[in-house]
Amino acid sequence: MLLTGSADVLVLADQFSVPTIAAWSGEPFEMVDVHVLQLIAELPRTARECVLPPGLHPTEPAALSIQAWRVGDSAIGSFTFCHTRLSCRSGVRARGMTTAAVASTTAAAMLLRERFGFPSHVGHVRLDSSYDRCDVTVLLDDTPVLVMNNLDPQPLDANDVQYTSTLNLAHTPNGLRLVQVDADHHTQRLERLTARLTTFDARAWGDSRIDPYFIVTTTLARAETVTLAPVRFVCRADISAFEGTESVRH
């Protein structure tokens, strides 16, 4: 029947250097004055299932979302963050599975790893936006792994963008699980831009087969409040979400 991922879960856990969530937190994480840039790009058909675990279903076409956040303030201060997610379905739900993440501060990397399961490393992340463009640069060990230049913003209504929930593979009190992270976005301004992805080091973003070869669209949401809700659900990665979904007890 439905196409499912074919990647070995333990291999993925190693490949993505997944974090450990020692205990569930019941606290939301609120970020204010956030700029969120989201680029959606199609991936080659050959990679559509081999980088997802059997519990998830690839979309057709396979797609990657790159999300970069510039956070003005939060409980851990300001920081920038960039992560890549493979579009997928968990049961009947639209989701994005994180393959890699880079945060600009140690505090942000740790919080996002230990509370929400993002496989965050510390690196150099910049999101610079002006009236006519938005540039994102990510460096790991002083090496550029992502450079995007986004031009010619066109205004949209604040509700015209869709953000799907995130699944992070992590060791949790329930075992090795896909951790569902729900982000609540309150956007004041939204723009669509024309993107140029000039540098993308696929290996740094989780798998050398990830090739965002066809850019669909890029949006920039300005002055957002983004709240990550406490984790409520996790899923086993080796079986369908219909059988493998578990509630989290805080």
Place this chain on the structure above:
Amino acid sequence: MRFGIFFELSVPRPGGKVAEYQVYMNALEQCRLADELGFDHVWAVEHHFLEEYSHCSAPEVFLAAVAAQTSRIRVGHGAVVCVPEMNHPIRVAERAAALDLISGGRLEFGTARSSTWTELGGFGANPDDTKKTWDEFVRVIPKMWTQDSFSWQGKSFSMPERNVLPKPLQDPHPPLWVTVTSPGTELDAAERGMGCLGVAAVSYEEQERRTARYRHVIANCEPVGVAVNNRVHTMNFLYCHEDYRQAARTGMQMIGAFNTMNAHLYWTREAYATRAYQSLGNIGQSLKQASTPDDPSAAKGLPEGLGVGDPDHLVSVIKRWEAIGVDGINFVLNAAEAVTQDQVLDSLRLFAREVMPKFAGPHNARVPAPSSLPVGFA
């Protein structure tokens, strides 16, 4: 009340040519039986690249075969995608008119604009423009059918004076429809004097609200065609069996397969931020568990309003749809071949024998469903 059957032509994995052939042959056999049994309509979608969910990318060919193998059932485009990268409007008008001719004036003409990035992106279409091009198509195609000389200067295409041929057999032209998934599209249909062809399973309450708004607006419409089509049809699923438990088991398996496949489509809104797609277009997510005591589905633990159950149950369900103003129901009979062909055919026969006679409509008269044929053709 009119009864139709509705085809996505879904092909289960691993698929392949033989499986596709079998799905097409099964569907044609279902159409022949539906014609004999007195069903009023056969509808076929137009979808592209939607693996497993729908392999119905050339509905005009499928419907031409249906027309050739049947004698009275009406054949419906449910619907032609009105996006120029997929279909040039002149070709749409030509193909539809030819289909109306070879079917003996049995065409119902549904229109749509596609809701998946898989399809729009595959053809290089701009999602921002699809509503505009749909509007342009539905205004020009009736003119191409009814005018001997037609010219156009528009956004998606322009043409000097030509006589678009052939002309459809029906007078003044085949009935026009709009497929309705998202709330509000029924008003687009009503404003243009077009029929409301529901393709999403919605609750009684939501359908009643949509139908009331549609009826109110179409009363003062500015029709895009020569004739107004003010019918409201909904989409449903059909599995009818004497034992309602058996019906529920088999029927809900089919519906589960359909809804899961549908939820796995890659929606335009998910990939491409735009004003033009305010909802996903996901058609399988609005099943509502029956809860009110007077709902016959509640006691049986079924979602409300589904065409799944024993004949008495289906009569009560359809009476409810009829009471809220729906005048046609089009049934999906299978999904990814979750139901065997014998079961589908038995379900159709039982429904026609025990349920259809309880409702007034052309299916009881065993005569061709009403159309608008020129004098001498009726």
